[in-house]
Amino acid sequence: MTQKDLKLSDIDTFDRERLLLIINITGIGVWDWKVQTGELTFNRQWAQMLGYEQEELKPRGFKAWLDNLHKDDFQRAQKALDDHFNGITQEYEAELRMRDKSGAYIWVLATGKVVEWHKGKPERMIGVHLNIDERNKNEESLLITSQLLNQSQKVAKVGGWELDLITGILFWTDETYRIHDTCPEEFNPTVDAGVGYFLPESKDRISKALDEAIQHGKGYDLELETYTTKGRKIDVRTTCVVTQENGASVRLTGIFQDISEQKATQRELEQINQNLEVANQALQRSAHYDPLTGLPNRYLLADRMQQAMVKSLRKKNYVAIAFIDVDSFKAVNDNYGHDVGDELLKKLAGELKHALRDGDTLSRIGGDEFVAVIDNLSYPHESDAVLSRMLCSVSAPVKADGHTLSVSASIGVTIFPLDSCDPDQLLRHADQAMYLAKQKGKNCYHVFDVENDVAVKHLNEKLARISMALHNEEFELYYQPKVDLRTQTVVGLEALIRWNHPERGLLFPIDFLPEIECDNLCIGVGQWVIRTALAQLHFWQTQGLDLSVSVNISPLHLQQGDFTAQLKTYLDKYPNYKANSLDLEVVESSALHDVEAVSAIIESCKALGVTFSIDDFGVGYSSLVYLKRLPVRYLKIDKSFVRDMLVDADDKAIIEGIIELAKVFKLSVIAEGIESKEHGEALLELGCHYVQGYYFAKPMPAEAFMPWLESRSTSK
Ligand code: C2E
Ligand code: MG
Numbered sequence: 001m002t003q004k005d006l007k008l009s010d011i012d013t014f015d016r017e018r019l020l021l022i023i024n025i026t027g028i029g030v031w032d033w034k035v036q037t038g039e040l041t042f043n044r045q046w047a048q049m050l051g052y053e054q055e056e057l058k059p060r061g062f063k064a065w066l067d068n069l070h071k072d073d074f075q076r077a078q079k080a081l082d083d084h085f086n087g088i089t090q091e092y093e094a095e096l097r098m099r100d101k102s103g104a105y106i107w108v109l110a111t112g113k114v115v116e117w118h119k120g121k122p123e124r125m126i127g128v129h130l131n132i133d134e135r136n137k138n139e140e141s142l143l144i145t146s147q148l149l150n151q152s153q154k155v156a157k158v159g160g161w162e163l164d165l166i167t168g169i170l171f172w173t174d175e176t177y178r179i180h181d182t183c184p185e186e187f188n189p190t191v192d193a194g195v196g197y198f199l200p201e202s203k204d205r206i207s208k209a210l211d212e213a214i215q216h217g218k219g220y221d222l223e224l225e226t227y228t229t230k231g232r233k234i235d236v237r238t239t240c241v242v243t244q245e246n247g248a249s250v251r252l253t254g255i256f257q258d259i260s261e262q263k264a265t266q267r268e269l270e271q272i273n274q275n276l277e278v279a280n281q282a283l284q285r286s287a288h289y290d291p292l293t294g295l296p297n298r299y300l301l302a303d304r305m306q307q308a309m310v311k312s313l314r315k316k317n318y319v320a321i322a323f324i325d326v327d328s329f330k331a332v333n334d335n336y337g338h339d340v341g342d343e344l345l346k347k348l349a350g351e352l353k354h355a356l357r358d359g360d361t362l363s364r365i366g367g368d369e370f371v372a373v374i375d376n377l378s379y380p381h382e383s384d385a386v387l388s389r390m391l392c393s394v395s396a397p398v399k400a401d402g403h404t405l406s407v408s409a410s411i412g413v414t415i416f417p418l419d420s421c422d423p424d425q426l427l428r429h430a431d432q433a434m435y436l437a438k439q440k441g442k443n444c445y446h447v448f449d450v451e452n453d454v455a456v457k458h459l460n461e462k463l464a465r466i467s468m469a470l471h472n473e474e475f476e477l478y479y480q481p482k483v484d485l486r487t488q489t490v491v492g493l494e495a496l497i498r499w500n501h502p503e504r505g506l507l508f509p510i511d512f513l514p515e516i517e518c519d520n521l522c523i524g525v526g527q528w529v530i531r532t533a534l535a536q537l538h539f540w541q542t543q544g545l546d547l548s549v550s551v552n553i554s555p556l557h558l559q560q561g562d563f564t565a566q567l568k569t570y571l572d573k574y575p576n577y578k579a580n581s582l583d584l585e586v587v588e589s590s591a592l593h594d595v596e597a598v599s600a601i602i603e604s605c606k607a608l609g610v611t612f613s614i615d616d617f618g619v620g621y622s623s624l625v626y627l628k629r630l631p632v633r634y635l636k637i638d639k640s641f642v643r644d645m646l647v648d649a650d651d652k653a654i655i656e657g658i659i660e661l662a663k664v665f666k667l668s669v670i671a672e673g674i675e676s677k678e679h680g681e682a683l684l685e686l687g688c689h690y691v692q693g694y695y696f697a698k699p700m701p702a703e704a705f706m707p708w709l710e711s712r713s714t715s716k
């Protein structure tokens, strides 16, 4: 039976039932069209596909189809029908857009076939409508996605590739071709061709990586250099992931990215960094090293000395500071010229360095003056051997610019901490000893005599006198009020030491504190100050005054191992001690060398209810390290800034900066040294609320405070 002969009556009842079921389940729209009369009937599903009930469309018949057909699809439908009627196609088939009840268009696959002919003309046609909207939309979005992908690959210069290891076919995306300056019409990608374009070193790496991927399933991510098919050199990133089946690699997939621009920027940056590094090194060298000999200069020496001294205190051993002066060097310069002199100095520097031990520092601090730092000595005279070696090395004949020169050296030595003073002082002592070596006839060394040094003798006498003053209770604490500018009330007092000297009268801290700062005596004085201030605080509190008292603590005292324990014994005497009414003021100072340890001490004192202030902020170390690491509560602006703040814009700016800084670290600010009403007004405007200064009161004896306070309240 041919298709043309198919009759409806040929379909038996069994088939009809199934057909109906299928139509119901699948929602296929069925239509039946009398071609000559134009009468169109359709099933429920046909109408429902367009969102209508069958009854709604029924009266409109053929118009229900024609009216809802997208006008752009009419011609296509017409042609498909004509082709079928004219026998060109066996079936009518067209993808058409039909408008549904909501007004939106859906894609419909219309198929049909003429089932009755009359005199060669189509009489009746039966067909179906299938909803293919979903499928078409998917296809559409797939198309858009792939176009987008292509676009974004172009923008990002990222191509893709896939190698089927079974067929050996290598697939490149459009962008991969573009990166290679070619196109699919022009170039047939193969693994060998692709690898062949890489530069030699890159070729090795990619070949190995490909081998690994194929043999062991290991992916890669490489940055390589390659030529394009047109010979342009580019940087690329290529990655690979391996798909395996049954343990064997079957497919490699990856990206291929042009990273020439990034690489160029990276290289440029690397070059800049390198140049910076070189410049930085040169700067460092010129700042810290002597250009002639390459030895550390005076600045670096100070640092090395400081380090060696701290280490020696910790390890309880000795450091020798040797001041070396070349004897009769001036004569070499005068007789042979400066070039020969310079040459000699360079050679001597080498000889001296050779005579020292590894780790010792040799520095050139002036013309023919060198300083050696010989540390880690178990006993003071351990440096003798090194000193003798240095003398020998200098006195050996030296060849400079064709001349054989013989010189010698005089060395002065001082030993820390037998000679317990700061680096500058140590250098002066070594220098003094060097002069004595010269006086002794040169070519020898002389050790600084700590016991008999005049200055030291003098200092020792002073220390003994201060110690006696402590014993004889000649010290007294004066108190200076701290005022809250907003309320004009007194919030606390700072205790300041005075010496009632029997012969010299009232002495200020500047007259005696500097002498004891580096001596253990400052601990005894400091302990007396804390005890006295605490007793006074207790007294005022029993009188009903709600005040805090600040005490200045020297760095050496604070860093004593038993500082907190001592403080606790003093506080324990006052069971009613009000937490946070004792404040300890510490100056920023290089003497607080171990910030970590100081921070731990402060924390442990805080636990006892004692607060801390950084005193004289801005003039000392001014290191943010202190602010960041020390758990203090107050920041005291040094009086030198406050004094001139009304006339000096820089000082005012510094104060503003300190106030801002304090905000960042959540500290309260106290300005010291306010001498006028205007100072107070200006500070208040800047946001500094607490002050102390002569404007309110000079430091006064303890017994003068209550009367002063009373006179204030009566004068208000
Ligand atoms: P400081 O802790 O910064 O104390 C403030 C100093 O500024 C005090 O000097 C005070 O008299 C002075 N001062 C306060 N207001 C004004 C003002 O309006 N104008 C002027 N020109 N000066 C003002 P003082 O008492 O001579 O103390 C000097 C430094 O000695 C103190 O500075 C502190 O670092 C130290 N000091 C004082 N007492 C002790 C102490 O008991 N122990 C320790 N370790 N150091 C102390
Ligand atoms: Mg102070």
Ligand code: MG
Pocket (backbone or CB within 6 Å): 615, 616, 636, 638, 639, 672
């Ligand atoms: Mg101060």
